[in-house]
Amino acid sequence: MPELPEVETTRRGIAPHLEGRSVAGVTVRQPKLRWPVPDHLAQTLCGQQIRTVARRAKYLLIECETGTLIIHLGMSGSLRLIDGALPAAKHDHVDIQLDNGCALRLTDPRRFGSVLWQREEDEEHPLLQQLGPEPFDTIFNGKRLYQMSRGKRQAVKLFIMDNRTVVGVGNIYANEALFQAGIDPRRAAGRISQARYHLLAEKIQQILRRAIEQGGTTLKDFVGGDGKPGYFQQQLHVYGRGGEECDQCGSMLQQVVLGQRATVFCPECQR
Incomplete structure (x- = not known):
């Protein structure tokens, strides 16, 4: 998609x-x-x-x-x-x-x-x-994520993919942002500290900016307005790599299903 x-x-x-x-x-x-x-x-x-x-x-x-x-x-x-x-x-x-x-x-x-x-x-x-802020809006930050997440038991990955929390963090980029922030995607959103949410917000913004610069991620059908594919797929660390080695620590990446979406993470790097 x-x-x-x-x-x-x-x-x-x-x-x-x-x-x-x-x-x-x-x-x-x-x-x-x-x-x-x-x-x-x-x-x-x-x-x-x-x-x-x-x-x-x-x-x-x-x-x-x-x-x-x-x-x-x-x-x-x-x-x-x-x-x-x-x-x-x-x-x-x-x-x-x-x-x-x-x-x-x-x-x-x-x-x-x-x-x-x-x-x-x-x-x-x-x-x-009912849409939340854009990921590059000034009101989107770790403090907002922390405040919105209090008391929530849903997995943090589903929390950041909710368009009421922030728009545009789809499955590919949620996987990648959580990996780079070192957060287990299955962890309850309400049990993550404000400091970790600050890092997660920064990683979401960095990854989305980099993906835009690379023209998006072509996995199957997508081409841009000029008919050319995107190249961010070449920079994916976890998405679509379940069962492969983590390129950060060498452990085997695990794949589970959250919200009916494939979720890949490193059990050693993400806590």
């Missing part, structure tokens, strides 16, 4: 080509995504100028003159800038044609992505209302 670094990589790739351009047309080949593509999307978007391309958590927000297009890439989706005349393939579900002949194309084999519209005068979309 594209996580925050992959979505931010996509945003950075497409933003310079979209901002300031006008929408010349919209083609919806498959409206049945995770939520139905609005019937009025083509009529609403045509002729509008794109002001900015932003991101909130894993949602891309394409701000236009009368509202915002909200795009989620789901499990395997990708956005690419293409020549508008390029024929569509089987899983190319939505095209946003631009006034320069290019198009923004959503490809989504599993159809768990979404393309929604939020009018400018409406309140914040329900999908965005």
Whole structure:
């Protein structure tokens, strides 16, 4: 699944080509995504100028003159800038044609992505209302993690993957951040000290920044807005390496399931 670094990589790739351009047309080949593509999307978007391309958590927000297009890439989706005349393939579900002949194309084999519209005068979309801070916001720090975790018995990995705690810490990056902070992912969130949470917050930020710089992590389906894969996979210490040697101490990495997600850790380095 594209996580925050992959979505931010996509945003950075497409933003310079979209901002300031006008929408010349919209083609919806498959409206049945995770939520139905609005019937009025083509009529609403045509002729509008794109002001900015932003991101909130894993949602891309394409701000236009009368509202915002909200795009989620789901499990395997990708956005690419293409020549508008390029024929569509089987899983190319939505095209946003631009006034320069290019198009923004959503490809989504599993159809768990979404393309929604939020009018400018409406309140914040329900999908965005309950989200916690971005990992790079000033309010996200070890003190916040410590305060929010008091009394919680859930595993710390699940705690930091909760979008109400902080957005964008998906499975890959939660594994890696906990390894680098030396914290056992199974440990109860409420039994971790503030000092250790300070280190964990720093590692989350460092790892996400590095992943963005590397273009994200390509494990199966993801490519960025330029059609290129991400390279952070080459720097993974634990994710996907269960049963292999820890590259820090040489012990065998263990794999368990937490919240139905594969969790890999070093029993010696993480306590």
